Amino acid sequence: MTLTPAVLIAWTDLRRVARDRHNVFWIFVAPLIFVSFFGIMLEPGPPTVTKVSIVNEDSAGQVAAQLASMVSGDRVSAGVVAKAPQQGLFVVVPAGTARAIASNTAVTLVLHAGPEATDAERRVQFRLQKALMELTLGGTPATSGAEPALRLVEASLDTRPVGVTRGFQRAVPSYLVMFVFLNLLVSGARLAEERASGKFRRLVLSPIGFTQIVLGKLLALFVVGWVQMGYLLAVGVVVFRISWGGNAPLLFAFLSLFALAVAALGVLLSTVFDDPDKCANLGVWTTIVMAPLGGLWWPLEIVGPTLRKVAYVVPTGWAMEGVNALLAFGASARDLAPFAGAMAGLFVVSFVLATRRLRRQLVA
Amino acid sequence: MSSVLTIAAHHLRRLARRPGLVLLLIAVPATLAGIEYAAFGRSAATGKLPPVKVLILDEDGSFASRAVAQLFSNPTVDDLFATASATDRDTARRAFQRNDAAALVVVPRGFQQAILDGRPADVVLYKNPLQSIGPEITKGVLETGVMLGNRLYVQAIEPLQQVRALDRAGRQPTGAEVGEIARGMFEAGRRLNSLSALQESRVTVQRPGAAAETRMGAQNPADFFARFFPGLIIFGLLFLSQTLAQGLLRDRMNGLERRLSMTPVSRLAVASGHAAYLTTALLATLAVLMAIGWGLFGIPLRNPLALVAIGLGFALFVTGLQLAIGAFASSDRAAGFTGTAIMLILMLAGGTFVPAEQLPPWFQVVPTLVPNGAAQEAFIEVLARRHGLAEIGRLLAVTWGWAILLLAVYVYRKRHAA
Numbered sequence: 001m002t003l004t005p006a007v008l009i010a011w012t013d014l015r016r017v018a019r020d021r022h023n024v025f026w027i028f029v030a031p032l033i034f035v036s037f038f039g040i041m042l043e044p045g046p047p048t049v050t051k052v053s054i055v056n057e058d059s060a061g062q063v064a065a066q067l068a069s070m071v072s073g074d075r076v077s078a079g080v081v082a083k084a085p086q087q088g089l090f091v092v093v094p095a096g097t098a099r100a101i102a103s104n105t106a107v108t109l110v111l112h113a114g115p116e117a118t119d120a121e122r123r124v125q126f127r128l129q130k131a132l133m134e135l136t137l138g139g140t141p142a143t144s145g146a147e148p149a150l151r152l153v154e155a156s157l158d159t160r161p162v163g164v165t166r167g168f169q170r171a172v173p174s175y176l177v178m179f180v181f182l183n184l185l186v187s188g189a190r191l192a193e194e195r196a197s198g199k200f201r202r203l204v205l206s207p208i209g210f211t212q213i214v215l216g217k218l219l220a221l222f223v224v225g226w227v228q229m230g231y232l233l234a235v236g237v238v239v240f241r242i243s244w245g246g247n248a249p250l251l252f253a254f255l256s257l258f259a260l261a262v263a264a265l266g267v268l269l270s271t272v273f274d275d276p277d278k279c280a281n282l283g284v285w286t287t288i289v290m291a292p293l294g295g296l297w298w299p300l301e302i303v304g305p306t307l308r309k310v311a312y313v314v315p316t317g318w319a320m321e322g323v324n325a326l327l328a329f330g331a332s333a334r335d336l337a338p339f340a341g342a343m344a345g346l347f348v349v350s351f352v353l354a355t356r357r358l359r360r361q362l363v364a
Numbered sequence: 365m366s367s368v369l370t371i372a373a374h375h376l377r378r379l380a381r382r383p384g385l386v387l388l389l390i391a392v393p394a395t396l397a398g399i400e401y402a403a404f405g406r407s408a409a410t411g412k413l414p415p416v417k418v419l420i421l422d423e424d425g426s427f428a429s430r431a432v433a434q435l436f437s438n439p440t441v442d443d444l445f446a447t448a449s450a451t452d453r454d455t456a457r458r459a460f461q462r463n464d465a466a467a468l469v470v471v472p473r474g475f476q477q478a479i480l481d482g483r484p485a486d487v488v489l490y491k492n493p494l495q496s497i498g499p500e501i502t503k504g505v506l507e508t509g510v511m512l513g514n515r516l517y518v519q520a521i522e523p524l525q526q527v528r529a530l531d532r533a534g535r536q537p538t539g540a541e542v543g544e545i546a547r548g549m550f551e552a553g554r555r556l557n558s559l560s561a562l563q564e565s566r567v568t569v570q571r572p573g574a575a576a577e578t579r580m581g582a583q584n585p586a587d588f589f590a591r592f593f594p595g596l597i598i599f600g601l602l603f604l605s606q607t608l609a610q611g612l613l614r615d616r617m618n619g620l621e622r623r624l625s626m627t628p629v630s631r632l633a634v635a636s637g638h639a640a641y642l643t644t645a646l647l648a649t650l651a652v653l654m655a656i657g658w659g660l661f662g663i664p665l666r667n668p669l670a671l672v673a674i675g676l677g678f679a680l681f682v683t684g685l686q687l688a689i690g691a692f693a694s695s696d697r698a699a700g701f702t703g704t705a706i707m708l709i710l711m712l713a714g715g716t717f718v719p720a721e722q723l724p725p726w727f728q729v730v731p732t733l734v735p736n737g738a739a740q741e742a743f744i745e746v747l748a749r750r751h752g753l754a755e756i757g758r759l760l761a762v763t764w765g766w767a768i769l770l771l772a773v774y775v776y777r778k779r780h781a782a
Contacts, residue, residue: 021701132565150479157457302404
């Protein structure tokens with residue numbers, strides 16, 4: 001079996017793709033806009049200091065002063081005031097607090113906050129809670145002349161500190177996976193358009209094998225995915241200065257397999273409806289379902305255990321988990337084998353089903 | 365007027381005869397809302413994240429090392445954590461790679477002896493690089509535990525120092541020394557017993573017009589979704605409007621408008637008919653999406669008058685936008701390209717994907733100046749913050765202002781086009 005007709009069909013399709021500004025926008029411009037926007041959003045901004053007033057109503061002022069000193073630091077600034085301010089965070093140290101602490105009686109401090117909970121408010125609440133514990137326990141190891149008995153030490157399990165949870169290091173891989181997925185599924189709708197207009201049927205009447213035609217269409221989609229992938233990999237390094245881990249060939253091979261599987265899925269989706277618009281919207285809908293389920297829009301750690309498992313049964317999750325394993329753990333080909341196997345399975349099933357359906361729709 | 369209604373009704377009937385595409389487009393925001401509800405519904409209701417999974421590797425197996433593990437199971441934090449034992453670091457690393465644990469806490473061999481010897485005793489924390497929140501919560505609890513441990517250690521430091529001095533001297537204690545050590549330990553125990561206040565002392569949060577709340581972030585899940593759902597509605601309507609407007613554009617390219625121009629109907633009437641059709645279809649879709657929000661996600665539809673004012677303003681804006689794009693475009697592909705680019709920028713600037721309060725401070729004013737952002741904010745003000753027409757006046761003015769401007773551009777273009 002010669003590949004030439006398939007390559008020619010793919011080449012013709014690719015030239016049509018390149019001529020359409022809409023395609024160029026979705027392959028090159030839209031991902032850049034998304035990555036820039038979400039990269040900036042996910043980047044930890046400059047630390048903003050939250051001010052909190054400690055309103056002292058206790059006759060002994062030392063508790064309020066100690067609280068202010070303990071709570072201050074690391075993005076929190078606390079000061080003692082005599083009267084509750086009109087706005088902003090403030091905590092009241094009620095009368096009798098010092099006496100209660102001295103006699104080991106429980107103390108309740110009330111933090112007055114705005115109408116909606118904020119991260120800054122939670123930080124202040126946690127600091128106040130910790131300071132209250134310290135005051136209740138009294139004395140410090142330093143003042144008692146003793147060395148701290150316990151120390152908290154941080155270490156690494158041979159992982160790579162590339163920061164896959166924030167900034168561009170998270171945004172670029174996530175949106176690479178999402179846009180390759182979206183583009184290949186929506187581009188698949190072009191086949192539905194060719195079916196609707198009769199172009200596909202004319203191609204079938206030519207002396208080219210049916211499988212060759214489908215392979216050509218698949219190849220065109222795969223190359224589109226490859227171009228977009230290569231573009232975003234390069235943009236990640238050159239523009240956003242992110243790391244792609246230490247095994248570029250493995251990453252590229254893994255993402256190529258993903259693109260191939262999704263290209264086959266795109267061909268399959270193009271056979272679902274006769275209306276090309278419906279096929280395109282089915283592609284959008286599938287992406288919008290798969291992207292969050294695969295952990296592309298928000299980190300999987302904030303969803304429940306069930307949804308976390310779902311990431312292991314959707315293609316976006318296979319790709320994202322594999323890329324993360326490569327970036328953060330320097331995963332080997334063997335580590336990626338389960339995801340790669342799933343993608344290969346998706347490719348085979350999609351391609352076989354798509355070929356059968358197209359044959360039935362066009363030849364029968 | 366009747367020709368305007370006839371044209372609008374004609375297009376609406378065509379849409380009703382083939383509703384598949386509209387249903388598919390309605391399914392997009394509805395499905396996304398379902399996923400968000402599944403992902404965050406429980407967190408919103410309880411005000412807590414899913415339990416943070418912490419692996420514990422106790423290499424010391426002592427009384428003191430077991431106390432470290434108990435930090436994560438004490439009643440004040442036990443619902444925050446799910447702990448599991450790790451057999452070794454390799455198993456923990458594999459769990460990290462599967463994203464199956466947030467952190468590993470190792471209590472090394474010799475931990476208790478180090479405390480008794482007066483040497484620093486380390487608790488080692490390994491964070492999963494795939495997570496950011498869970499490891500930090502774990503670290504916060506460990507830091508507090510270390511602080512508490514050190515403070516408690518201070519309570520018993522005198523008798524411990526005496527025991528160590530005897531140990532170093534390598535001799536048996538005298539009766540007086542035994543008595544003194546026993547008294548020191550008794551005093552330490554008494555002080556520790558009186559620290560029950562520690563468990564009961566707390567910091568509560570008081571909000572304007574609400575009762576003090578101890579838990580962090582707890583709220584009604586319907587209120588939580590009232591903040592997210594408007595963004596999905598905006599998203600769905602923008603995409604639907606593009607598909608509907610492209611249908612009109614294809615009619616134009618197929619010569620339908622030219623045929624209409626041969627009839628005694630003015631261009632203004634044709635343009636108005638198209639606008640009436642799009643606005644009606646969008647309002648109907650908005651009503652369906654609102655009903656889904658109310659029926660499935662329990663979002664209370666407060667202040668119907670304000671909701672209608674926002675919905676109508678937004679539907680008119682989207683109508684004006686899509687028709688104006690179509691009026692200037694040479695083909696449906698060109699209109700699709702321009703429309704997609706504009707909608708994408710509007711959605712990013714308007715906070716459709718990221719709530720306005722999560723945006724950087726310097727950017728937070730932008731969503732209130734773009735029509736879709738203003739409409740989304742207005743929906744949130746009414747649905748989640750229980751505000752009325754008076755409070756959302758400025759936001760309404762932004763959406764309606766853009767709507768009038770774009771409709772004017774469209775009508776002008778249609779009246780003067782060749």
